[in-house]
Amino acid sequence: MTTSTTARTAEAIELTGIGKRFPGVVANHDVDITIHTGTIHALVGENGAGKSTLMKILYGVQRPDDGTIRVDGQDVSLSTPADAIARGIGMVFQHFMLADNLTVLENITLGAEKLHGIGDDARTEILAISRRYGFGLDPDELVESLGVGERQRVEILKVLYRGARIIILDEPTAVLVPQEVDALFANLRELKDQGHTLIFISHKLDEVLAVADDITVMRRGTTVASVKPGDVTARQLAELMVGSELPSPSTEESTVTDRVLLEVEGLELRDAAGRPELTDIGFEIHAGEILGIAGVEGNGQAELVETLIGMRQPVAGTVRLGERDISGWSTRERRAAGIGYIPEDRQRHGLLLDAPLWENRILGHQTRPPAVKAGGWLDVGGARTDSERIVGQYDVRTPGIDTTARALSGGNQQKFIVGREMSGDPILLMASHPTRGVDVGAQAQIWDHIKQARRQGLAVLLISADLDELIGLSDTIRVLLRGRLVGTFDPQHVTPSELGSAMTGADSGADSGSGDDA
Amino acid sequence: MSTAVTAPPPVEAPAERRSRGLRFGLYLAGGFVVLCLVRVITGADELTSSGTLAVTLTATMPIAMAGLGGLWSERAGVVNIGLEGMMIMGTLGAGYFGFHYGVIAGIVGAVLLGVAGAGLHALATVVFGIDHIVSGVAINIIALGVSGFLAEAWFSDLEGGGPTQSPPLPTPFEINIDAISGPANTLEGKHWFLISDLASVVEMFTKNLSSLVVFALALFFVTQWVLWRTRFGLRLRSCGEAPAAAESLGINVYRYKIIAVLISGGLAGLGGALLSMVSSSGFQVGQTNNRGYIGLAAMIFGNWRPSGLFMGSALFGYTQALPFRQGTVSVHALLLLVALLLVAIGVVQLLRKRRVQAIGAFAFGVLFLLWYLVTDIVPRDFTTMAPYITTLLVLALASQRLRMPAADGQVYRKGSAG
Structure with a gap:
């Protein structure tokens, strides 16, 4: 707590004019964000708005094409995650980077064995951190046996163990059930109170409003607004993200029959x-x-x-x-x-991720037209035609039906599944x-x-x-x-x-x- | 017992992991006692004679080395079905370097040729991302061809050699402690239950024990320690469990995978050296006789752990040795042993509520028992086949919860993290 009074005034991270282009796509352009030390800063935006690319730039996984990154007031160049770790930046990935068959201790010390070894010193250190932030983790348990919430705490502990003061969390609540979300938020507030800076990526707006001190909205690769949670409603925030008026889920008049x-x-x-x-x-x-x-x-x-x-x-x-x-x-x-x-x-049960869309169209309809002809032969033409229909009718944004399902964003994968499941009356x-x-x-x-x-x-x-x-x-x-x-x-x-x-x-x-x- | 059954085992507690060594010892001791019992019942004294055990040990170690090689490689996530080929390279290396430059050079040469084969595998699977099985099978085929070709070129004109075999090779130093092995031999001759059998074991370790076998045994402890107690081992295993996670923490996944595959090849090469310098008197084409694959099977049976892998290898080694020791009688006695084992497995499986396995084990157990009771000897033609059938049965019906490294056999591309 001693440092927090001085730290609050400082800027932990300043990103100015960040741009990143991939062949054929502009992932980020003119991104300006200022993140204050000792705050929880939320970064919101639709899928594909460029949040993850920006965070990968900040964690040294990708290099920016334009712009400057300042960490604690100093210009830095981050070309590998190791550089970012050395600057006190840590990242908790959306898909956990953990080895199931190794213990908590092994997962945490991996790659940082020089700090406290892999034996009792490390165990003591892990227990100390775990207690300080109320994580309740047993260093000798196999990660396999942990729940999702605990695994996430292992990821956060992994970052803290390496001495990170700036922690990026990529959609941390996407995989959590409500009670676990509450526990996570309690952990995050605790971390904040101890002077850490947290960057929180999400598109669950209620959560963002509940936990963040500052919010930056991204749309189509750039930052469009910076707001305080007290000044906006979830609906206004969503409209900033989408850039237009939002439909609500409410149904129209009842269509319930007695059949x-x-x-x-x-x-x-x-x-x-x-x-x-x-x-x-x-x-x-x-x-x-x-x-x-x-x-x-x-x-x-x-x-x-x-x-x-x-x-x-x-x-x-x-x-x-x-x-x-x-x-x-x-x-x-x-x-x-x-x-x-x-x-x-949808990724485990709904799709074959490495198969093209038209093959995915056949899944679950493998005995029925239009994908399959009488006698059990595939009707490739029929499947392709019907896939085209789904792509058009359900607004699946894809380069074509030969694209693999993996290449689609979550929303487009889901739209394709909805379209497929609505086929066949x-x-x-x-x-x-x-x-x-x-x-x-x-x-x-x-x-x-x-x-x-x-x-x-x-x-x-x-x-x-x-x-x-x-x-x-x-x-x-x-x-x-x-x-x-x-x-x-x-x-x-x-x-x-x-x-x-x-x-x-x-x-x-x-x-x-x-x-x-x- | 009922509590142990109703609680589904998600993962064993740390305490249970610590007792793994103890459990291994118990299994080994229990199996040995049953073996002694069968010997006393059947009167087939060759079952535990020091001669049989000595042959078992020399038959076990090459398989165990191949298996240990597989363990190193698969713990780092590379399936190494090319062990057979690397082992062939090892026999060839032992033959050439051993004949020309002596024992030590023979062993080193065997290891290096194994490593050379492994280098090919590492290049193909880790660097170029070729399917592990395809690369491994290719290496086996290449090694077979190369060994045949080079054997002809190297050994044809040597005295005692020929196009398919090397001249007799020097043998590694043998340990003999007569002060112990003598009395043990006397004790063994009494055929007392358990005591004479233990004496056989003592004799096995004190008479004509090859130093290379001792070295190979020591490698098991070295492996256990390096893989589970050192930073290097942790990093290596992490590459087999979650390479993306390892890379996100700054670990050079390629490097660890390559090192692991090279060590794997070295161990398989050592297995080859054991074959041509300890198990037999020289190199022969086709000497490995699929022991590389058997080692791989022993490793899987052993659940990717050194202790289990050793047990699996010993099982194969024992059943390979037995036919050579009064085969028709010994293998007949083995039928009773197998019947007892299968019934025991049946009981365990029943307690675990795995009905299909239990019924299978009981059915085969009764079948073997009947076979034992209505015959006096096993036909000679069958003696060499029986070990494989019994081993297969035991492996199949003792099916346990196997847990292979999570990313085993998957091609990892750099930059998959994040």
């Missing part, structure tokens, strides 16, 4: 050790209805969706799609019967966190597509951690808590805080539901 399309009764699921994961799940979705499932992550949402699509076998219960009992059906039969599925983790669409990790522009488009599905008379099961999204899109909201459906809410009348308390089980009267009197 039941999905009927689930008494569904029970157990894990390998026989512990219940889902208990007595029962609900109906009508044609033209969006049923939203709220809940803190890990309360059975993923299990519910995987059971409905047939990836996991329940021990009891029936599932009816339209008139048919599909309880014993395989995943392929269920999909062919008209279930579209937008998986939670589904009657039920299951969307698991459809806009997670997607920028604001793509988010609005995906909302539009879900609303359109509802207008076309599909039944939609929407699972999301974004309460505004749930409230805005759903016709009915059910809350999942410890594998049980505990409450029914009418989104017209419920507030996020009411939902929040039902999700944590704090609301004892959740079962009565607030929507009954609507």
Whole structure:
């Protein structure tokens, strides 16, 4: 604390006129940012706005073409991460850079063995840092056994161990559940109080407003505004990011019919050790209805969706799609019967990242036209034509359908999946966190597509951690808590805080539901 | 027991990791006791005779060296199926340098030729990013051709040599402690349960024990220490687990991978030296007889750990040695041992609630037991094959939770960090 009074007045980092060009793309131009020592500085912008490139420049991974970087008032040239580390800059990558089969200690000391060795001295030092900031890490545990939040703390500790005072966090909350986000923010504030400077990249605006001292907005490669969190609302910030008026997720007039399309009764699921994961799940979705499932992550949402699509076998219960009992059906039969599925983790379950888009179009439709002809032969022409249709109709921004899925941004990957899952005339669409990790522009488009599905008379099961999204899109909201459906809410009348308390089980009267009197 | 079963093992606690050495010792001791029991029951004294054990040791070490080479390379993330080829290079090097310049030069030459083969593999896989399997197989083919060609060129005109073999080679210094091995031999002759068997073990280590075998055994401890206790080892392993993470921390991934592959080749070359200077009297074309692959299998069986890899190699070595020691009777006794082992595995698998493996183990166990009971000897033609079949069965049915290095076999390109 002794240094903080003098430090607060100084500028930790000044970036002036930074520009970076890749062949055919201008990633950054005329970027000006000033970051004060001992503050949390948020950098917000859509995917592709140039935030990550800028941070890679600051961490020495990329070299800028123009502009100057000043760290603690001195002009510096950072050509490798080692230079940045030497200047006290550390970076926590969005995708963790950890070796699962090594211990916390080994991961942290790796590459910095000269500081305290790899033995007891290092262990003492790690424990000391862990205690100072309340990280609660055991140096001898394997990283494999750690949760996402703990892994992130290992990453931060790794940076602190190397003596960093300026810490860049690239979308640190993208992978965290709400409680972990709170814990992270507590850690960040603690770090700030001890005089560290934090740069926080995000596009979750509520979080940015909650934790940042200063906010810089980036759009199309350059900085467009610097604001204080007290002066703006999340909506204004989002408009700065997109550069135009934003659509909201809210639905139009109800299209709910009385025709039941999905009927689930008494569904029970157990894990390998026989512990219940889902208990007595029962609900109906009508044609033209969006049923939203709220809940803190890990309360059975993923299990519910995987059971409905047939990836996991329940021990009891029936599932009816339209008139048919599909309880014993395989995943392929269920999909062919008209279930579209937008998986939670699009990179692991939704796409073959290294395959071109038109091959990805065939996934999940491998027995059906237009991608496959009778007799099981691929219809390459049909698949390509239909991929072109999806790219056009769903505004997937890609150079072409021969581009690999990996090359697309998250939002465009997701739009392609939505388009694919809406092909083949589904009657039920299951969307698991459809806009997670997607920028604001793509988010609005995906909302539009879900609303359109509802207008076309599909039944939609929407699972999301974004309460505004749930409230805005759903016709009915059910809350999942410890594998049980505990409450029914009418989104017209419920507030996020009411939902929040039902999700944590704090609301004892959740079962009565607030929507009954609507 | 029930608590151990219901708790799914996500990861063992540090305490359990520390006891790994202890567990290894227990397995070894337990297996040995069962072996003694079988010897007493069947009366097939060759099962644990000092002669059998000595042959086992010389059969084990080349496999173990290949496996250890595989361990080094795969811990750094490079699959080295070219071990066989590097081993061939080792036998050739031992043959040429050993004949012309003596024992030490033979060993060094074997190691260097192994390293040369590994250099090719490192260049192909690490620098050029060629698929590890493709490169490894190519090296095996090249080594086979080169050894055949050079053997003919080097050894054809030498006395005692020929187009496919070198003249007899000098043998490395052998350790003999008669004061101990003599009494041990007497004790062994009594055929007492466990005591005579232990005497055989003592005799194995005190009579005609090759110094090269001792050196090779020491390399296991060196490997364990270097890979898990030093900064160099940590960096090397990190390249096999998460090369991008290692690079983001300023580690030169290529360098560590290349070093690891070179060491791997050196160890395989040493295995070749063991084959042509200790296990037999000279170099022969085709001498390795796929031991490089068997070493790789032993390493996988050993879960990419030195102790497990040694156990796997010993299993292969023992079953290779047995047919040469009154094969028809000994291998027949082995049937009972295998039956007991399979039943034991069956019980363990049942406790772990792996029903399929348990049923398989029991079924084969009963089959082997029946076979043992209704016959007196194993046909001679079968004796050389039986070891492989039994080993295969044990490996397949004892299936454990194997954990290979996370980035093993993946081509890593520089600049993938961030």
